[in-house]
Amino acid sequence: MNKYCPRCHKYTEHTISTYKKGQDRNRAQGKRRMDRKTKGYGSFPKPIQHRFAKTTKKTALKYKCKDCGYIIQTKGMRLKRLEVVRT
Ligand SMILES: [Zn+2]
Numbered sequence: 001m002n003k004y005c006p007r008c009h010k011y012t013e014h015t016i017s018t019y020k021k022g023q024d025r026n027r028a029q030g031k032r033r034m035d036r037k038t039k040g041y042g043s044f045p046k047p048i049q050h051r052f053a054k055t056t057k058k059t060a061l062k063y064k065c066k067d068c069g070y071i072i073q074t075k076g077m078r079l080k081r082l083e084v085v086r087t
Helices: 029-038
Strands: 002-005 010-018 057-059 061-065 071-073 077-079
Touching: 002 061
Parallel strands: none
Antiparallel strands: 002 010, 010 061, 057 077, 061 071
16 A cells, blocks of 8 residues: 655555554563462452443554555554455
């Protein structure tokens, strides 16, 4: 897809992919806190949500410049199905 690249300051070819959650880091502050709280006896610190009002999750698109490798990430939008059509 042809799109403006802010680093190259011109229109270049971009490849499109969707944002995916990265791997959890084992020593991140949130993970360490969670491990300390769930250690030993006692209940889970936060209630687990079972019923959701929304039926879809947000999808964010990533555009990668083929010239310099710069990645533009768009705002997430709620989609049921994503289809990339070549124009
Ligand atoms: Zn570029």
